[in-house]
Structures are given as C-alpha cells and as structure tokens.
Amino acid sequence: MTKEELRRKVQLELSRRRQRAITLAEDNKAIAYHKIPRLLVLDNLSIDIGIQLARLGAAGGHLEEREEQKRLLDEVAKERRALLVEANFAPDFLEPRYTCPNCKDFGRTPQGICSCVTLLTQKLRRDEINARFPLSMCSFENFSLLHYKEEIDPAFGISAREQMTEVLERCKRYAAEFRKSSPNLYLFGETGIGKTHLALSIASEVLKKQFNVVYVSSQNIFFAMQQDRAEAANIIETLLAADLLILDDLGTELVNAYVISTLYNIVDTRMGRKRPTIYTTNIIDEALLTARYTEKISSRLLGSCEMYRLLGDDIRLQA
C-alpha cells in the first residue's frame, strides 16, 4: 500500500465513521420524536431562535434583545434534556456519537491533524501486514501434546511430552498475563515442533484483549522490505509500534548487511521502548546465532528474552 493509497483509505474510513454517527443520530431522532412529539416543536424553536440571533448579531447592537434570545435558547435546551431523561433516554441520545469526539471524525482539529488519524493509519498498516498470515488459525485448544513422545530424551533428561507440557503452560500464562511491558520470549527448537503454532496461539489470545499484535515471518518480511525500500520504512514503523511483535522463524531469511542492521534496529528500538517481542527460531546454539547476526545482536536478544526450549520430532513428518 503506497502512502497515497493509505491516505485515501484513512479518509474513507473517517467519512464512514462520520456517516455512521450521523445516521445513528438521525435514527435516534426519529425514535425520540415519535415518543415525545414536543421535541420536534422545541427543535424547530431552537432553529428559529438561532436564525433570530444571527440576524440580531449581523445588525449589531440589540444587546438586550440578544440576551433575551439566548435565555430562551437555554430554556429550550433545558426542557429538551428534561423530556429526554423523563422518557428514559440518555441526555445525549440525539447527539451523533463520533468515534473520535475530539475531531468529530473529521481527522482535523484547530491544532492540526488529530491523533486518531495516526492511530487509524497504524491500524491499517497492521491489518495489511497481518492479512498475509492466518493469525486466527492457531489456538492453544488445537495444540496437541500427543505429538510429543513420552520417552525420556537422554540428551535432556526429560521427555518431549513433559517439556512441551511445561512450555505450553508457560505460553498460556504469558498470553493470559500479557501487558505492554511483558518480557520478550525466545522459542527455540528444531523445525516443525510447534514454535509457530505456540506463537500464533499467544497472538490470538493477546489480540482478543485488544492489543496491537503484528505477526511476521522473518523470511517474508525481510524479503518484502528489500524488494521495496520505500515501503520498508512503513513496515519497520509498524513493527516498532506494535504492542506485541512476533518475529517468526528467525534464521530462515537470507542474511546480509541490510538484514543485520534492520534486525538490530528492531531488537534495539523495541527493547528501548520496553515493548515485547516473541522470536521463534530453529537456531538452538548461541554460537550459531552470533555467527549469523553478530555478537551485538545475539547478546541483546538472548540477554532480553525468556528462553523456552521446545523438544520433539517434526510434527509434519508424523503420520
């Protein structure tokens, strides 16, 4: 999505919001007029007084007369409110309920662009990135421990089943207790043993709590960024702004200087902002991580993450 397309989408969404608020207010007006016929009389009276006031104002002077009209207007408003309350409507039942009362969904205030435009822009960017991935397909409910062997793995002194039971519990707890200052996670283990599934399950729980979650696969996102450097700036901005970023399958991208500096930027900036990131990777060895991404990145990554070691055999190869 180019900047221009994004700008148009933002404007379209703003006008939709405005229209929705106004239509709803019109509907409510029809309901209220039906129930309280006197309201229509009062509303017409307000309009008349408004016109009268404008005339007096334009002519200049007539101070006393203007004060009298303003007093009348106040009285009409008071009666109107009382009638609404008496009929069990909220006092603001007839007012348009804008998504952003600050700019009435126009996207502008006298001070300039409204903050809701920034939020909406970020949301559209996020939706665009997340649309490439099936964020809602994986859940803790369809994560089966039956794929993991019960025999003790001599290398670890624990069975894959036991280890994964623990990891699953920790992931569930992480999702349940998620807040913007949650720790980073590093889910590591061999290919095909459920890292992405667990990361997506956390994503889907955290999304339900209305946090901004961005999920990207390392391979795809670094490829996309290098294909279109102008777009890359927007992507990075979105990754940095997410409440929770999931960088899946770190180590599958083609690594080069660009990837290393971009990854460093992401790791470092999110650490500085104290925003959690979940990394999944099949790089199970610190030396390999350092060799691939430099010491600067690997020490930051490993120093800032809770490490979850996944065990098991490739689920996709199991009958």
Ligand SMILES: [Zn+2]
């Ligand atoms: Zn606004």
